[in-house]
Every structure is written in structure tokens, then in C-alpha cells.
Amino acid sequence: MIDSYAFGKMTINGKKFRKDLIILPDGTVLSPWQRKSGHRLALSDLEAVLDSQAKTLVIGTGKPGLMKPHATLVSDLKEKGITAMVMSSKLAAEKFNSLAGSSNDVAACFHLTC
Numbered sequence: 754m755i756d757s758y759a760f761g762k763m764t765i766n767g768k769k770f771r772k773d774l775i776i777l778p779d780g781t782v783l784s785p786w787q788r789k790s791g792h793r794l795a796l797s798d799l800e801a802v803l804d805s806q807a808k809t810l811v812i813g814t815g816k817p818g819l820m821k822p823h824a825t826l827v828s829d830l831k832e833k834g835i836t837a838m839v840m841s842s843k844l845a846a847e848k849f850n851s852l853a854g855s856s857n858d859v860a861a862c863f864h865l866t867c
Contacts (some may be wrong), residue, residue, distance in 0.1 A: 758846040760816045761866050776861045777805045796823045796829045807860035809835045813845030820864035
């Protein structure tokens, strides 16, 4: 579970992270996580999620939301059986905790800064 999020940092199960990250359904945290095109999120940036048991992906786009999903990302994920939810990282942290508390097939990816 995510203990806290603030600009540039996130605490998960007591461990602090200062780089972008992915949380897999089994609780594994992959950090640092980098996208091939900086502030653009593409399907190819989510291979670890695609290889997991995720059915839901919560996408945190940064505090002001500057990381943008590719125009077809949500539909591409849907074709692969994954429902994507895109929102600011603060809201995404809250949504992840809410969903992961009652399901074991939720993943998340977070841009921690802008």
C-alpha cells in the first residue's frame, strides 16, 4: 500500500522512493522506471505490467499531470484485458490504495514529479 505521496517522493510499505515507479499486483515495486519518450507514456513502457496478472492499471501522471498517455494507450490496454485509469499522481495513489485493498490484480505506474 502507498503510505504517502508528495511531489517527487512516494512511500510504499515504509520504503521511500524518489524516482518514477511501477507497482505490480504482487506488490513488487520497480524503480526507477523510465519511459522511452520522457513525458509520453506508451504501451512499450509498460511491459512489466503486461507480463503481470494486472486487470486494472492506475496511471499517475505527476502532480500537475504533465506525463501524457499516448492517444491510443487506454484502448490498447483494453484490448489486452487491462482497464486503465489516468489521473494526477495524488489521486492515483488514493485510487490504487482503494482498489488494491480489495483486489489482487491491480497495478500502478507513477510519474512522481511534474
